Amino acid sequence: MTSRLLNIFKDNSLILKWIMVLLAGFCFLWSFQLFIAGNAYYSVKNDIEGWQLSPEKASIKQVDSGLSKIGSAIDYFPDNALYYQIQGQLFEWKAIVEKRSEESVDAGSDLNTNNANLNNAATSYQKSLLLRPTWSGSWIGLASVKLLQNALDNEFYYYVKNAKQAGxxxxxxxxxxxxxxxxxxxxxxxxxxxxxxxxxxxxxxxxxxxxxxxxxxxxxxxxxxxxxxxxxxxxxxxxxxxxxxxxxxxx
Incomplete structure (x- = not known):
């Protein structure tokens, strides 16, 4: 009887050890993903703040790099509203920079590409608001997209109104x-x-x-x-x- 109890105890101890190992592995993986996503977010955030001060410094290569970084962060944490908001800002910058590049070489503005970038920006802001409806930055993002589309309609003012109410x-x-x-x-x-x-x-x-x-x-x-x-x-x-x-x- 005693031997049987000892065997059960050993089996339970082994199971407990494996559970602890799995939990430790999960925590390490989660922490690693959080570290990578956090670094990506702050790297992109710093870039955008720099472009806001000096818009001419933004390039398509930099914007695409930012989109790749924040895309990875979203893959790790798809329920983070802030990541979608900053993704929307990057798509806005891509529309701005690509339009500026096309105009500088007298190639004319590619409306399809520009609209695609702005539509992607709007989609990102909408995803952000689904997760956090009271986020003023995402409402402002939607208003900004309408402004870039030169669509100052009732929807534009609705977005501005919601932004003011939220923040x-x-x-x-x-x-x-x-x-x-x-x-x-x-x-x-x-x-x-x-x-x-x-x-x-x-x-x-x-x-x-x-x-x-x-x-x-x-x-x-x-x-x-x-x-x-x-x-x-x-x-x-x-x-x-x-x-x-x-x-x-x-x-």
Whole structure:
């Protein structure tokens, strides 16, 4: 009887050891995949941030490399909304860079390729929102695709509205509305009328938020709108107004 109990104990111990080995192997594999995916994400994120500051530095080769990296990350973690969002940004950049390359050699714009890239971007943003519906960045991504398609329709404003609801204080929302609004103001577009109140609000909020402040200031300078923005924000706080070039003088 004792021998039988010992054999059962040994068998159970062996099973337990194998379970521990399998668990350790699984944890190691998961950690390795997390490390690879995380590195891919931050590498691509840094590239995109660099392109946003200097768009001319983006190349098709770099964008394709980024798509390959983030594609691997998605293969490892297909339920990560952030990976799909950044994949959408890469497809947008691919559309922008390829169009720029075609125009530089007077080859004309390949609308099919451009539309394919933008459709892929929209699909990635939609996948992101299926996983996380309240992600403002993906709503802004969909609005950005519509803007690049020159389709400023009700759907575009629906995306902007959802982005504001999802992240009213998010830097990405301030940046998009400020850049779009100032561009519409500069070209005297009818769309300025639709966005002007939101533009004033997000100029104010964008200058308050340290994550969007520099972008907003550059957008104001780009559109030579310092005087106009100063008038729009005459009721804003002193710390906001003093950041606008030539808005507050001490004469």
């Amino acid at each position: 009213p204080q998010d830097a990405i929302v301030h940046k998009f509305i400020v850049e779009f609004g100032l561009e519409m103001f500069s070209v005297r577009s009818i769309h300025y009328v639709k966005i002007k109140e939101q533009l004033k609000q997000h100029l104010n909020l964008g200058l308050q938020n340290p994550l969007s402040r520099d972008f907003v200031l550059k957008a104001i300078q780009k559109h030579n709108a310092s005087g106009t923005v100063c008038r729009w924000l005459r009721d804003a706080s002193y710390p906001v107004r003093k950041r606008i070039p030539n808005c507050i003088t001490y004469d």
